[in-house]
Amino acid sequence: MNEKTIDVLAIGNAIVDVITDADDAFLDRHAMAKGSMRLIDADEADRLYADMGPGRELSGGSAANTVAGLAALGLRTAFVGQLGDDELGQIFAHDIRSLGVDFRTPPRADAGPTARCLILVTADAQRTMNTFLGAAQKLEKAAIDPAAVAGARIVYLEGYLWDPEQPRAAMEAAIDVARSAGTKVAFTLSDGFVVERHRADFLRLIDDRKIDILFANEHEFLHLAQATELLPAINDFAVRVPTLVVTRSEHGALACSGEERANVPAEPIARLVDTTGAGDLFAAGFLAGQARGKSLEDSLRLGAIAASEVIQHYGARPELDLAALAGPLLQ
């Protein structure tokens, strides 16, 4: 087992979010499924952007948001993701490094423009995401430093990155390094449509015992398990993965690890603004707890605290001092 100098190394899409308010009619006109993520090409990104209102540009990307949360909680983190050689790429790199995240993936001019996610936030605070992957889908196996993976307690992977071929191969390589280095592998299913596209692959990873911690929301989990009732499905599935975490929005979250079960309510909030990043920050809180050897229940509570902060403002990364919010739970 290698010496662990990093708590969590995440591999994910390096994306800048472009966030705007929209109404349901806008989603209907563009045939979007509210609350989901879809991939769009450069032309569609241009058309959609032209039709959108004024944007707020903020660094995003699912796993990148999670490491931003982990860094805010005081953990040692690293991120791997592909940027284009452009201004949005400079913004992403600046933002993640300014949080103290070790980010070394060089931008590539041959990879196309930096990924952007056009996010429509409706009055019910739901976010509907349209991702132009651009350079992010060009992440190569060569960008993964085996020593960095081996030097991490946990490597965290996002299901979104399973769509394009090259990053998928890079993640599989990272899993193999992790397996032989005593690095735990955490994986998020990311989105119901992602599960639909890659269900067989994800089940293979799980049944090959390549995933130690699996994150899903209720909807994604039921898709994966091909079930309709949550609790029996979780009981059936719990034997297949060492740690299973299922988030349920305002109904809280639950986790199973071996025989252990835990269940927490959602944190109370003053004002729901934008749910973008809720799952990412939940994962941050939970992983922080696990990396620090906390109980399953305390890890869930940390997840709920981190998620509650991010849904009370626009953008998918924390604005308040998460470590202070976590307080004694993480000490």
Add this chain to the structure above:
Amino acid sequence: MNEKTIDVLAIGNAIVDVITDADDAFLDRHAMAKGSMRLIDADEADRLYADMGPGRELSGGSAANTVAGLAALGLRTAFVGQLGDDELGQIFAHDIRSLGVDFRTPPRADAGPTARCLILVTADAQRTMNTFLGAAQKLEKAAIDPAAVAGARIVYLEGYLWDPEQPRAAMEAAIDVARSAGTKVAFTLSDGFVVERHRADFLRLIDDRKIDILFANEHEFLHLAQATELLPAINDFAVRVPTLVVTRSEHGALACSGEERANVPAEPIARLVDTTGAGDLFAAGFLAGQARGKSLEDSLRLGAIAASEVIQHYGARPELDLAALAGPLLQ
């Protein structure tokens, strides 16, 4: 007198804001005067950005914020400002056009990068601005379409643009067109240091009767008038400019127009977040009232309403429906 198809045409710096939280120690370390704006060059912009936390990128620019507010209030607006041929420029152009503002100034590759303003917001909600003017200072007289100026009821100019030579000449040309076309000229002093640098020029414009509506905050006005006591200074100065508007932050605002005097308190707010754009949006509300023929007092009240919205969130442009907030005042 030409037919007026536009209510307000503004000429200003086309800037993307990069907003981050900072503490007083950060301002001290970088020798910044809290609440003011200073100009920085490309190297200093790079150094400061590297030292800053993660940013929110939002379109800004003082006069551009004002037209964004006017558009949100339902007025017909146009904007003139120089962008570079880059991604930040595309963001600025998208955002302002998506609000319905007529913006036609072509980006120029030979003008350098699009201007950015690095804004540090402290816990007291004060904003301290560091502007790299880039392409904005290359605005040429040729970018001003005399027919567009003549077709506006009001042309609105920002004092910030007085610093660089080319835009200053462009604004002087616009004033001359306005004078002969029956277009009113509104001017904001922008910043105390700007007044310090250009006091003689501003007084010359005023005494040559080239300014119909002068906006200043208390601090800027006292600098201009070289006075220490506000009310006597306003009384003395009121004879020199047709309409004088002085904003006083939480103490409200007052205006003089000929013999008429009006005075309004600040609007009550729930939560002060970021004062960026307060003066710009005050000007938007006031000009909307004037363009619609409202009284001096109602115009001030519209200014106070628009300013109160923008200081309750990050960013210098309205997020809520300003026309709804203004309600019967603007009907």
